Amino acid sequence: MPWVISTLTQTKFAAFLFDMDGTLLNSIAVVNRVWGQWALKHGLDPVAVGHTLHGRRAIDTVRDWQTPGMDVDLEAEAILQAELDDVVGLIEIPGAQAFLAALPPDRWALVTSAPRALALRRVRAAGLPLPAVIVTGDDVANGKPAPDCFLQAAKLLGVAASDCLVWEDAPAGIAAAEAAGASVMVIGTTHATPMQTPHPVVGGYTQLSVAVDEDGSLLLQAVNQG
Secondary structure (H helix, E strand, O other): OOOOOOOOOOEEEOEEEEOOEOOOEEOHHHHHHHHHHHHHHOOOOHHHHHHHHOOOOHHHHHHHHOOOOOOHHHHHHHHHHHHHHOOOOOEEOOOHHHHHHOOOHHHEEEEOOOOHHHHHHHHHHOOOOOOOEEEOHHHOOOOOOOOHHHHHHHHHHOOOHHHEEEEEOOHHHHHHHHHHOOEEEEEOOOOOOOOOOOOOEEOOHHHEEEEEOOOOOEEEEEOOOO
């Protein structure tokens, strides 16, 4: 079933704040391999673990699933290294590269729960540009669904979070954006079934175009699909 734009009209924003996994790039293959192996190693259900990790910091997920005697920090470090070593199958979300290239460098940020080293590794592996402002799971005391990361990114860009559009794919990230007071666009490309959300949903960036207003604001609109 194709994804369609819902309840979207031309809208003006001070800046765009992008999540990474599932939003700018598809890392499902890597995530399933790394976390599946980790879950089996500890006698956990890979499917159950997989349902809880998207959009969140690895250490928070490990903490939720820790078994007796587990060293949470050590396990999170091991997962990070495995993810750094495995970039096979990483691809951009349709149209992401061209969409990002059309944005002024000072009007967008990468805001991810991943550690900085992993964020840089994956973005480069997917062939995507890197913005000047990057906020990662290393940079905040409270990860998504707390709003800290989006509030910090907006501050670094010199704008109010309430004037930003957050691009997300996971419930934790959407909740963080809502808590920050930002508008939300949901990327549904990697979802097996449609997400129940009041926010607009698109299947990728080819359905959208962006222009820069005279005051530097970003004007977002749907592309006529004919």
